[in-house]
Amino acid sequence: KEKIIIDADVGIDDTMAILYASASPVFELIGLTTTFGNASIENSTRNACYIIERLGLDIPVVQGASVPLIIAPEPPTDFVHGDNGLGNVIVPTVHKKPQSTLSAAQFIIEQSKLYPNELTLVPIGRLTNIALALRLDPTLASRIKRVVIMGGAFEVPGNVTPVAEANIIGDPHAADIVFQADWDVVTIPLDVTTKIMVVEKDLAQVAISNPLAGGFIKEFTQFYLDFHYEQGLNGFYIHDPSPFIYLEQPELFSTKNAAIRVVTQGMAIGQTIAAFSPQRERLPQWQHVKVNTYANQVDSDKAKKLLLTRF
Ligand code: BDR
Ligand code: CA
DSSP states (O other), X not given: OEEEEEEEOOSHHHHHHHHHHHHOTTEEEEEEEEOSSSSOHHHHHHHHHHHHHHHTOOOOEEOOOSSOSSSOOOOOOHHHHOTTSSTTOOOXXXXXXXXXXXXXXXXXHHHHHHSTTTEEEEEOSOSHHHHHHHHHOTTGGGGEEEEEEXXXXXXXXOSSSSSBOHXXXXXHHHHHHHHHSSSOEEEEOHHHHTTOEEEHHHHHHHHHHOTTHHHHHHHHHHHHHHHHHHTTOSEEEOOTTHXXXXXXXXXXXXXXXXXXXXXXXXXXXXXXXXXXTTHHHHSHHHHTOOEEEEEEEEOHHXXXXXXXXXX
């Protein structure tokens, strides 16, 4: 089994991703670290605790950063994920508490020492916690097996600005640090996540076949579905579960290898830029950046089928 830490701004599609990862036989969840974005850090952590409790999972939840490294914080994207980050479904009193002694960054470092070269980080929110962990322990990268991110937009427009995707523009400095570190990164950007779409009929089906988890999914995704309807779409995109689909069945994706960096200021802030040979070797700002990977195509039907099977 692949040992993973999920780092999430626990909103609606993050919750779907956590459900997917816990249902799949190929993952061992080592921990869930939280960040801000879809919800405030407090709501994100509370949602994480609630999901773990509801699923009866025994994995630690560790609270992380509440603001980006350098840019000014933005309010949570409650118009996509609801005021509570979970589509405004009623979250009952949660008994599970986050670990209190470590920060998310410290937890990631600690676990990398317990499981050297075995741990995969799967950040599905802003990359703040991961950048903080690298800053706290520059040797971290050498102990991590790989990093599989949901984020970026390469050959398609962004979803926040014409060039920027939410997880990257939410903390562009953090993302630029993560892409420049000496570890293997695969990013699953909007290029593929917007090609996998779930419609109302699919949700009704999972609710019938699995009333417990499927019914819950149908309930908390209603707000997300309505947001997508307002955008003129007839279903919602599968952003955060996609890195897990990739980890489980990489053959469903086509990828490109490139050095990747992030624009940290100006009109194109948050843009993910891919540099290929020979420019990569020729330009000084790229020479030190290792080659990573982004996904650019997906077999949408098969990816969706796998997702719905897990649900
Ligand atoms: C990403 O932004 C967040 O709203 C989603 O949870 C996802 O991680 C998509 O751009
Ligand atoms: Ca997310």
